[in-house]
Amino acid sequence: MSTTVSVDLGGTWLRIRRGDGIERLPSPSAIRQPGTSADDLLRQLVDTLDLHVPQGAAANISCGAALDEQNGVALGSGPLWGGAPTGEIPLLHILSSRRPDVRWRLVNDVTAGLASFALGFARPTDRHVAYLTISSGIASRTALLTERTIPVDHRGLQGEVGHLRASTSAPEAVRTLPCACGGIGHVSSISSGPAVQAVADVLDIRYDVDTFASSLAAGDRDSSRLLRTVVEPIAELIRTMITLDPRLDRIGIGGGVAEGLWEFYERELTGQLAETRSYADSLTPERVADIIHLCRPGDIDTLAGADAIADGFLRVTKL
Ligand SMILES: [Zn+2]
Structure with missing residues (x-):
C-alpha cells in the first residue's frame, strides 16, 4: 500500500x-x-x-x-x-x-471541514448537512448525505457566502465597511475575524481579541453589542439556509471566531435564530438546538476531511 x-x-x-x-x-x-x-x-x-x-x-x-x-x-x-x-x-x-x-488530490478546505464535520457529528437520520466556517474568511458547504454528494456549480463552487451583501440592522458605518475582496458591506466585512476590530472601531467600542471573551463573561454592554452586530449577518444567513432547504437537518459552525468565543457565540447565535418575527417562522429554541452545532477547537480536522473526500466518503459533483 x-x-x-x-x-x-x-x-x-x-x-x-x-x-x-x-x-x-x-x-x-x-x-x-x-x-x-x-x-x-x-x-x-x-x-x-x-x-x-x-x-x-x-x-x-x-x-x-x-x-x-x-x-x-x-x-x-x-x-x-x-x-x-x-x-x-x-x-x-x-x-x-x-x-x-504521486497521486495528488486537491480539496477545498471548507469541503474538507464539511467532510470532517459530517464524519464526526452527522446523525444517521440527517439528510442535508452544512458546515459554515467563520475565520479570516467566511464560507459554507452543504452535503446531501442521502446521496453522499456535495453539488457544485459549473466552476466547481458552492456556498461562497462570505462575499454576499450582509443582512444587518447595524448603522450605515457598519453596513459600508470594506471587504478584503474589494466589495462593500459583505458578510465578511462584518463577521470575519479581521472584521470584528473594524466593526468595533466604527461603533467606537474598545476591543481586544485577547480579553473579548472575559468582557462578555463579565456582562460588558459594549462587548455584547459588538458580538450581536458581528453575529447578526451569520444568523440571517443561517435563517435563509434553513428557510430554503427543509431537509437541512444539521449545521456545523466552526472557524477561529466561532470556536474561540464558543459559549458566547452559541448563545448569541441561537438567541437570534429563535426570535419569532412572523407567522412563517418555525425556528423554536428546541429546533435551533437540534440543527445548530457550535464546534469546539479540535472538533474539525481538515486533514482527516481531505483524506475522507479522497476515499470517496462524499463525492463533489457538477451533475
Ligand atoms: Zn467580499
Missing part, C-alpha cells in the same frame, strides 16, 4: 501529516510574504511539497482557496496568493508535472 500524506494549506500555516507526525511550516503565502509574486509563492509551495511527499505516495491536500475540485484548478485566494484575481491556477497540473509518481 502506498504512503498517504495529508496536507492542510492555509494562509498562515502549511501542515503536513505523515503517519503519526504532523509538521507545521510557515505557509508560502501572501500573508507571510507580502510583496512576493503569486508565481514565486507557488514555486515555493511546490518545492516544499516535493521535499515532503515520498516516492509513489498519495497526497491529499486541503487547500484554502476557491477550487474546482474536479480538475484541480484554483480560482484564487486572498490569503494565499494576494487579493487581486490571479486568474486560474492549474494547481493539480503543476504538482503532477513536478511529481508524476
